[in-house]
Amino acid sequence: MNMDEALSLFSGHQYSQNRSELTVAAYQTDLVQFFSFAAGELGVESEKLTVDLIDVYIVRGFLGVLADHGLARKSMARKLAALRTFFKFLCRKEILLINPVQRVASPKLGRKLPNFLYLDQMDGLLRASDCTNLLGARDQVIMELLYGSGLRVSELVGLDRENLDLEIGLIRVLGKGSKERVVPVTNYAIQAIEEYLKMRKDHSEILLLNYQGTRLSARSVRRILDKMVAKISMEQHVNPHMLRHSYATHMLDGGADLRSVQELLGHLKLSSTQIYTHLTRERLKKVYDQAHPRAK
Structure with missing residues (x-):
């Protein structure tokens, strides 16, 4: 299954779970960014990228590039969460047999205390x-x-x-x-x-x-x-x-x-x-x- 088909199936599932428009759109943005990176790494055109081509090394490489560009750990964790949810869904639907994100550790986040008024x-x-x-x-x-x-x-x-x-x-x-x-x-x-x-x-x-x-x-x-x-x-x-x-x-x-x-x-x-x-x-x-x- 190519990535466009997988993303369409995943987004439909998200809507069926009463996810908000903003949440679905955020997932789509993060996933499309990852697809673009993966296609470049594999040397294939984006429309020819299929879900079975993704492995743990591509996911880690994606996070590495984000870190090199100075992306905040919280933002990296959010993008990784989108990938986890997406590939877990594909495995549950038996579109994939192996989850490429399963062995990827989340970036450690420092606890930031919320601001409040006296x-x-x-x-x-x-x-x-x-x-x-x-x-x-x-x-x-x-x-x-x-x-x-x-x-x-x-x-x-x-x-x-x-x-x-x-x-x-x-x-x-x-x-x-x-x-x-x-x-x-x-x-x-x-x-x-x-x-x-x-x-x-x-x-x-x-x-x-x-x-x-x-x-x-x-x-x-x-x-x-x-x-x-x-x-x-x-x-x-x-x-x-x-x-x-x-x-x-x-x-x-x-x-x-x-x-x-x-x-x-x-x-x-x-x-x-x-x-x-x-x-x-x-x-x-x-x-x-x-x-x-x-x-x-």
């Missing part, structure tokens, strides 16, 4: 919106849900009115892999949503609208946040995901248990949530070093 910084952002007008009221809803419920920006912009149960303070969100979860909302968020919806004159079921009356995009949320940061003269660069990091960090600081935070964030693996415990320990150690006279 309570006073977060308070400044939460007070930055002018809630006397429609767009300002909408922006307040954005802030309250990103920080108050720890939503991903994609989950936020995907919300419809039917996802809200403001009487009991819960919202239903669609997370990664089209997995639904229910998360609580703060009283501040409930009040902000109610005030925003009162100002609206439309009948749209979409919760967050842009000035044209259509669904707000993730890119627009980033621009709105940039304006808020500039408004309060905050020097630190802030992105929407930092509010989610801040939510998790402040929850753990406040005594929440790790399993509960994992469920609230929609993490499949506990290890994804455990990084925030490292973050809180790092922060406490920094405070200790700065404040205790015997630590200096």
Whole structure:
């Protein structure tokens, strides 16, 4: 089977597993890059490259070239993960008998702690919106849900009115892999949503609208946040995901248990949530070093 046929079959499988358009496109980009490299190494035209020609040495050579070009280890690991998933699929379908990626080790990744905002910084952002007008009221809803419920920006912009149960303070969100979860909302968020919806004159079921009356995009949320940061003269660069990091960090600081935070964030693996415990320990150690006279 040639690579185009294999990629088409694999992409169809990915869609059947409810993978997002972005995920499928990322896999395709990484795989096409690998196919181009492999064809060059084997001295064949790309359209004549077949899956059975790939061996472990070609995969290692591909990673070596990426490293020589200075690609970050995290990016290399992502490309290798795409290859693993692709060739594992081909073996499971019995298109291949031997997985050429099976004996390739993943590059070791250093643990990078996520950035977060301190309570006073977060308070400044939460007070930055002018809630006397429609767009300002909408922006307040954005802030309250990103920080108050720890939503991903994609989950936020995907919300419809039917996802809200403001009487009991819960919202239903669609997370990664089209997995639904229910998360609580703060009283501040409930009040902000109610005030925003009162100002609206439309009948749209979409919760967050842009000035044209259509669904707000993730890119627009980033621009709105940039304006808020500039408004309060905050020097630190802030992105929407930092509010989610801040939510998790402040929850753990406040005594929440790790399993509960994992469920609230929609993490499949506990290890994804455990990084925030490292973050809180790092922060406490920094405070200790700065404040205790015997630590200096």
